[in-house]
Amino acid sequence: MHWKSLILGCAMLFSPGLHGTAMAQQAEAAARPAPAADAPAVHARPALWAVRDDDTTIYLFGTIHLLKPGVSWFEGPVRAAFDESQTVVLEVIDQNEGGAQDAIMRRALDIGGLPLSNKLDEETRTAYFAALEKHGAPVMVYDRVRPWFAALTLAVLPLRSLGYSPETGVDRAIHAAATDAGKQLIGLETSAEQIGFFETMPEGLQLTLLNETIRELPELPETIEEMIAAWSAGDEDALAAIMNETAESNEEIERILLTERNERWSDWIAARMKQPGTVFMAVGAGHLAGDKSVQAMLEQRGLVAQRIERAE
Numbered sequence: 001m002h003w004k005s006l007i008l009g010c011a012m013l014f015s016p017g018l019h020g021t022a023m024a025q026q027a028e029a030a031a032r033p034a035p036a037a038d039a040p041a042v043h044a045r046p047a048l049w050a051v052r053d054d055d056t057t058i059y060l061f062g063t064i065h066l067l068k069p070g071v072s073w074f075e076g077p078v079r080a081a082f083d084e085s086q087t088v089v090l091e092v093i094d095q096n097e098g099g100a101q102d103a104i105m106r107r108a109l110d111i112g113g114l115p116l117s118n119k120l121d122e123e124t125r126t127a128y129f130a131a132l133e134k135h136g137a138p139v140m141v142y143d144r145v146r147p148w149f150a151a152l153t154l155a156v157l158p159l160r161s162l163g164y165s166p167e168t169g170v171d172r173a174i175h176a177a178a179t180d181a182g183k184q185l186i187g188l189e190t191s192a193e194q195i196g197f198f199e200t201m202p203e204g205l206q207l208t209l210l211n212e213t214i215r216e217l218p219e220l221p222e223t224i225e226e227m228i229a230a231w232s233a234g235d236e237d238a239l240a241a242i243m244n245e246t247a248e249s250n251e252e253i254e255r256i257l258l259t260e261r262n263e264r265w266s267d268w269i270a271a272r273m274k275q276p277g278t279v280f281m282a283v284g285a286g287h288l289a290g291d292k293s294v295q296a297m298l299e300q301r302g303l304v305a306q307r308i309e310r311a312e
Contacts, residue, residue, distance in 0.1 A: 044073040044232035047288070048081060049295060049305040051269060055276035058269055059085065060294065060305055062239075062285030063170035064231055068163045071232070074173055077308050085280035088178035090171060092194060093187035103192070107199055108149035115143045116150060119207060127214050128154075135161055147206035148198035151213045158220050174282050188265055188283070197256050208250055231285050234310070240290035259292050266297035273303065 049060040059081040074082075082088070110116070117125045128150070132139050135157040142150060166172060178185050198206070216223075223242065230238035265283065272279060287294050295305040 042071045042232065044071055045076070045234050045310055046073055046078065046231050046285075047234040047236050048077050048308045048310075049288070050081070050308055051273065051298060051303050051305050053273060056273050056278075057084075058272060058279045058281055059308075060288060061280065061282045062231065062236075062288040063174070063282050064228060064285060065171055066159060066164045066166045066169040067228070069165070069168050071168070073170065073232070074177070077310050081308070082174070082177065082280045083181075085183065085278045087184040087186060087277065087279045088174060089186045089188060089279055089281040090175060091188055091283050092191050093175065093185050094191055104195060107195060108145050110146045111144055116145060116147060117143050119147070119203075120211070124211055124214055127217070128210075131158075131214065131217055146199070147203065147210040148201060151206070151210040152198065154210075154213050154217065158217060159224060162221055162224075164224070171282065174280075188268065189261075201253075201256065205250070205252055209253060212250075236285075236289045236293075239285060240293075243286055243289060254292075258287065262287055262292060262294050262297050266294055266301060269294070269298060270301045270303060 047062060051058045051060065061078060061081070117128070120128060129139055131154055132142050137153065137157060142153065145153075175185070198209075201209070227239065227242055230236075230242060265287070269281070283294070290296075298305050
């Protein structure tokens with residue numbers, strides 16, 4: 001289910017650059033639920049790993065890019081590891097770079113090409129238009145976007161309507177805390193690079209991503225709850241099972257969004273281990289689960305990521 005790769009893979013999905021455009025603002029305003037009474041706090045206990053040698057420690061922490069309000073997670077070993085670190089590493093740190101919104105829309109719109117609906121079969125086209133209308137997105141505009149952008153939009157808007165928000169997501173909180181504490185911030189990728197993962201896919205692959213996202217929309221509310229429950233419990237095996245439970249997974253999409261990035265990040269960690277200091281590295285939780293995880297690739301490089309157990 002590739003929308004899971006979207007949700008747990010690319011922080012760019014939830015940056016102001018992607019959804020700060022006029023048409024996205026309109027859709028999000030319609031999708032945003034009415035304010036609810038304060039919910040009781042949910043105390044999550046997400047997993048944390050450490051890679052260590054004599055003078056270097058790199059903590060690995062999996063994030064959820066958007067959450068509902070009231071989830072408490074920045075405490076215990078996670079907070080202690082963050083406080084101990086001089087450097088904080090995130091997927092991207094440039095979400096608010098100038099001109100990002102215009103740049104994204106220039107890359108997302110396909111004014112001169114065929115309408116997107118012409119590239120979908122009748123059943124998928126009907127489901128696509130229905131999903132856009134349900135979440136208040138302007139159908140005419142979204143019929144002139146490239147398939148990758150349509151897939152990203154449909155991965156986000158339903159979650160916003162369910163009360164999930166990037167403003168309460170893990171990445172935003174870590175970025176803000178690191179800034180407040182004056183820690184060094186490093187981005188593994190740029191927003192432009194993350195957009196490029198989708199933009200450079202052949203159109204057929206983009207359409208595969210969109211078709212799968214549309215087909216699996218009815219499952220999204222239940223599955224996102226399962227994903228967050230697994231993350232909250234620190235159960236990376238359950239998270240990996242959810243990520244990989246479909247037999248229809250496309251290896252090429254997995255390669256672009258997960259596997260190759262895990263390889264690059266593992267190389268970054270291996271190189272950083274040669275420098276002394278303590279680093280807190282936080283990336284989408286999907287990158288730290290399964291047999292192609294960052295931890296598995298570190299093992300191939302002779303490095304062991306040890307799980308830090310939390311005292312009851």
